[in-house]
Amino acid sequence: AQSVTQPDIHITVSEGASLELRCNYSYGATPYLFWYVQSPGQGLQLLLKYFSGDTLVQGIKGFEAEFKRSQSSFNLRKPSVHWSDAAEYFCAVGSNDYKLSFGAGTTVTVRA
Amino acid sequence: DGGITQSPKYLFRKEGQNVTLSCEQNLNHDAMYWYRQDPGQGLRLIYYSQIVNDFQKGDIAEGYSVSREKKESFPLTVTSAQKNPTAFYLCASSIRVDYNSPLHFGNGTRLTVT
Numbered sequence: 001a002q003s004v005t006q007p008d009i010h011i012t013v014s015e016g017a018s019l020e021l022r023c024n025y026s027y028g029a030t031p032y033l034f035w036y037v038q039s040p041g042q043g044l045q046l047l048l049k050y051f052s053g054d055t056l057v058q059g060i061k062g063f064e065a066e067f068k069r070s071q072s073s074f075n076l077r078k079p080s081v082h083w084s085d086a087a088e089y090f091c092a093v094g095s096n097d098y099k100l101s102f103g104a105g106t107t108v109t110v111r112a
Numbered sequence: 113d114g115g116i117t118q119s120p121k122y123l124f125r126k127e128g129q130n131v132t133l134s135c136e137q138n139l140n141h142d143a144m145y146w147y148r149q150d151p152g153q154g155l156r157l158i159y160y161s162q163i164v165n166d167f168q169k170g171d172i173a174e175g176y177s178v179s180r181e182k183k184e185s186f187p188l189t190v191t192s193a194q195k196n197p198t199a200f201y202l203c204a205s206s207i208r209v210d211y212n213s214p215l216h217f218g219n220g221t222r223l224t225v226t
Binding site for chain 1: 116121152153154155156157170171202204209210211214215216217218219220222
């Protein structure tokens with residue numbers, strides 16, 4: 001079975017600074033990888049996904065993620081954070097039977 | 113606007129009572145899902161449905177039941193058999209069960225059982 005680890009429970013970043021959220025996955029085959037964002041009290045919104053091809057994927061809201069097979073990682077980045085990026089971020093990995101496993105999430109706080 | 117509506121936003125129940133959470137979508141999606149979210153944990157799949165009158169258990173189906181009598185509706189019943197029902201419940205839908213069909217989420221129902 002697949003699993004996801006997000007090592008950072010909480011990250012605080014200054015507005016305008018860069019952000020990187022870590023995600024490590026465990027899955028025997030080629031993974032389907034996703035990043036979702038959740039604002040307080042809301043559902044999740046898909047930021048980006050990776051299935052195959054170019055290992056650097058672009059998403060919405062200026063986010064990008066890089067798939068590194070050798071490190072089993074799919075880290076999310078944003079060059080310059082805005083106050084509206086304060087939220088909880090979830091990495092997820094999908095298996096061949098279309099079941100998603102989510103990480104525990106990383107909460108991002110943006111300070112002025 | 114198309115979307116997923118979960119109601120109510122907050123729900124309080126006494127232990128031993130069954131409770132039903134509503135989920136309605138007007139996206140014309142075939143697939144619908146229920147997830148449970150607990151603090152410090154990722155989402156866990158309770159049940160999903162690929163099509164009307166069909167549904168499958170997810171990873172934590174014990175103590176829950178669902179029905180899918182209409183395409184747009186996928187209610188979740190939390191029964192008294194669920195040992196730890198207090199949680200945030202999220203409903204989602206997708207065009208089909210396929211990674212090329214992204215999940216669309218509702219805003220969730222926070223259930224508190226005392």
